[in-house]
Amino acid sequence: MTYNLSQRASDIDENVVVLSQRTLRPDSKNAALSRFKDAVWDLxxxxxxxxxxxxxxxxxxxxxxxxxxxxSYVWILINEEAQRPIQGGPSAPAQLALSTIARLPTHVRRLIVWFEEHGYSSLQRAIPKVLDRLLAEMGEAGLSFTQKRQIITETRRLWAYRDVVPAQLRLPESSPWQEETAGNLLSQRSRKPGNLTARIGDETLVPLLWWALRFVEDFAPDITAVYREYCALLSSGHRHMPAGAREAPTPGARKPVLRATLERLRGLGLGLPGQPDFGGKLVVNWTHLARLTGYLGHTHAVWDREIVEESGLHIEPKSYLTTRCTAQLDGRLWHGPFIDWEDAIPLALHLQTACFIVISYLSGMRPGEVLNLRRGCHSVNPRTKLDELRGKRWKSTRNIEGTKIPEGQHRENPWIVQPLTAKAIDVLEGLHDMDLLFPRTLRPQAVRWANHRTDGRAGNGQTSPKTTGDIGHFTRWVNEYCARHQRKDTIPEDPDGRVTPTRFRRTLAWHIVRRPRGLVAAAIQYGHVSDLVTQGYSGSYQSGFPNELAMERWLERIEGIADVDSYLEGGGHVSGPAAQKLRERTRHATAKFAGRTIPTGRQADKLLKDPVLQVFKGDGIHCVFDLLSALCTREADGPNLGACQSACTNIARTDTDILEVKATRAQVCEDRFAPPIRYERGRQITDRLTRIIHDHEDGQR
Incomplete structure (x- = not known):
């Protein structure tokens, strides 16, 4: 049934489907869809x-x-084709996403509860005096700025729908708080400039990535083989086979099969699978022995104890799988010869987590884009020989009317990734046979007497919160492993809290822009990753990643100029042919951009071209870039700091730069027994650096 949203909201049929005007997943069942009368609506x-x-x-x-x-109000939000413009809302209103609508009632409830507690039975009493009182009491309620801003936004959204909502929710005719911004109403800035997602600190990132790569490159064959054996043994169990699918055992075959299994264990150097009983005594794990022979439960305990006891095999402390580990770490086996049955799934999860870390960090993809990757997404371009990933994107996927496309969109251009990222994809495809590379679970599910899923999720992929937890489990496993083996390459806690999936993308953008010297993860130069990311996103702002790179470049440039400004304000000395230009640009940039908030990466990219921001930190120099006088390039928008020439008039130096020059001079070897050409070259470099140092220090006197 289709409803005209201009009709009275009170006339909505109690049995109408909540998502009647929305696109639904193909696997949705009409009988299970929420109805208007339900107390809980499943979106x-x-x-x-x-x-x-x-x-x-x-x-x-x-x-x-x-x-x-x-x-009635929420049903209208769900089913109206386009949202109505609100003060401080999007400039081009489109239909709200269901994930957004699911979060709005929390803020609406705060508003309604406040009116209820103050004796108001409807929002018609929301006159300016009452709304000002609401603001004042919100300030005393301990709510965060974001929570208070959301209450203001939802009050204004309700006002935008005042002609269709029930009378109880209908606000007065005058717009709430008129044209005042939330920042002015709350006497607080809306946000700090830049990306508020904390990057992962180098002390945590480097060992985390190293261990992830060890799993992907070294441990993966062992873990995959063990996991495959685990699944094969489990799938032969009674609960994991459809009724009637299990073949009746051949009469007289049980004992020969058991004897052959015992001999195979002996040949591998293994004893009988064991486990502690309730008193702590080590006993035979008959269930696992039956798995190895292909029989059920305690079959051998009931009928074949004599054969087992006569085998002479000792009882192992655990129930091992029979796949032998071969991978090495620092010249030794990374694990004991065999892996316990109980460790097969945890290790497979750690391998999956390691693959997520590698893919997420080295590609720059959003967490949702990584978690929705499917089998067959990786290929090698036959023309460019580059590794490509194909998948869906969800951010900013809108149709011509500006409405979000709930199904997402396949990227027109693939992600171009580093070979190690492609390796992680291949590892996941070899680990399991499921379509999604990051399924909700790796544990094979029973088909008989199994409890149905209770989380109510429609998707079959792993969630971002679970991935966060898995990263934490991976880190703890590594640190416990290092403690057992007296290793020092542990993964320390990050000072900014848990490592979440969103932080990898933020950290990659930071490293591409900053490129701290000496930080090399898995022998990958960040410059190389930068080139791949640029190709992979094809310079398109739809991807969002160029926006983050632009923001990071903006922040880096502003921070660098702020450092120089503080240095000059403190009486710092500057030398070099561009010393005066450095002072002028720093003064103008500080006056122009101090305290400015850049709301979008696109604006940051535009402002990076401002002449006063053309100051770049190099090795032992500050380049006050001017294309007309630059000796390193004649075409680029910025300097080629790797090709800096000492005669360039764009060079200026601070005391910090001089310290770097001195360190460079100390590394120049003056070997008098070297061939004359090499010795003379070294002496000339030393003399040039010494003159630079003396010129700077003489200017300070």
Missing amino acids: TPGIFEDHAQKYSINFALFPPAWERAVK
């Missing part, structure tokens, strides 16, 4: 991202007198 049938969590709205949390009115 997940309209969510196509396989990594998304369950989205629902619980109207029982609202005061009973307001419940139906709020339901």
Whole structure:
């Protein structure tokens, strides 16, 4: 049934489907869809991202007198084709995403509860005096700025729908707080400039990436083989086979099979699978022995104890799988010869997590883009010989009307990735047979007497919160492994908290722009990664990553100029032919950009071309770039610092630069027994550096 949203909201049929005007997942069942009368609305049938969590709205949390009115309002938000413009909202209104709508009732509830507690039975009493009181009490309620801003936004959204919402939610005719911004109303800046996602510190990132690469490059064959054996043994169990699929055992075959299995264990150097009983005594794990022979449960315990006891095999402390480990770490086996049955799934999860870390960090993809990758996504371009990944993107996927495309879009241009990223993809495809490379679980699911899923999610992919937890488990495993083997390459805690999936993309952008000297992860130069990322995103702002790079470049440039400004304000000395230009640009840039907030990466990219920001830090220099006088390039928008020439008039030096010059001079070897040409060259370099140092120090006197 189609509804005209201009009709009275109170006339909405109690049995109407909540998502009646939304595109639904192909696997959605009409009988299971939420109806208007339900207390809880499940929105997940309209969510196509396989990594998304369950989205629902619980109207029982609202005061009973307001419940139906709020339901009517939310139903309109879900089914209206385009949202209405609100003060401080998007400039080109489009239909709200279901994931966004699922979060709005929290802020609407705060607003309604406040009115309820103050004795107001409707929002018609939201006159300016009352709204100002609401703002004042929000400031005393301990809410964050973001929470208070959301309450203001949702109040204004309700006002935009005042002609269609029930009378109880209808605000007065005058616009709430007129044209005042949330920042002015709350006497607080909306946000700090730049990306607020904390990057991963180098002390944590380097060992984390190293261990992830060890799993991908070295440990993967052992873990994959063990996991495959685990799945094969488990799938032969009664609960994992459809009814009637198990073949009846051949009469008289059980004992020969058992004897052959015992001999195979002996040949591998293994004893009987063991486990502690309730008293701590080591006993035979009959269930695991039956797995190895292909029989059920305690079959051998009931019928074949004599054969087992006569075998002479000792009882192992654990129940090992029979795949032998071969990978080495620093010249030794990374693990014991065999892996315990109970460790097969945890190690497979650690390998999957390691692959996520490598793919996410070295590609710059968003977490959702990584978690939605599917089998066959990797290929090698026959023309360019570059590794390519193909998949879906979800950010900024809109149709010609500006409405989000819930199904996402396949990228027209593939991601171009570093070979190690492609290796991680290949490892995941070899680990399991599922379509999604990051499925919700790696544990084979029973088909008989199994409990049904209870999370209510439509997607079959792993979620970002679970990935965060897996990264934490991976880190703990590494640190415990290092403690057992007296290794020093542990993964320390990051000072900014847990390592979440979103932080890898942020950190890659930072490293591409800053490129700290000496930081090399897995022998990959960040410049090489930068080139691949630039190709992989094809310079398109739809990808979002160029925006983050532009923002990082903007922040780096501003921070560098701020450092020089503080240095000059403190009486610091500058030498070199461009010393005066450095002072002038620093003064003008500080006056122009001090305290400025850049809301978008696109604006940052544009402002980076401002002449006063053309100051670049190099090795032992500050380049005050001027294309007309530059000796390193004649075409680029910035200097080629790797080709800097000492005669260039764009060079200026601070005391910090001189310290770097002195360190360079100390590294020049003056070997008097060297061939004359090489000795003379070394002496000339030393003399040039010495003159630079003396000229700077003489200017300070």
